[in-house]
């Protein structure tokens with residue numbers, strides 16, 4: 001077995017390991033990361049429905065009764 005083949009195998013194994021680790025960490029991040037971390041939570045003052053909307057929405061219309069609500073502050 002020549003030194004060239006050993007080098008090719010070494011580089012291929014190293015790149016393969018990096019690829020597997022990269023794919024695995026990406027899958028873990030998608031599984032545990034919040035789907036919409038910047039969403040605001042709203043609670044309807046009229047019917048009590050709790051829902052979310054975009055972070056830049058200062059007021060959001062209730063999907064159930066149509067009343068405009070302000071976001072809930074935690």
Ligand SMILES: [Zn+2]
Pocket residue numbers: 044045046047048049062063064065066067
């Ligand atoms: Zn409502």
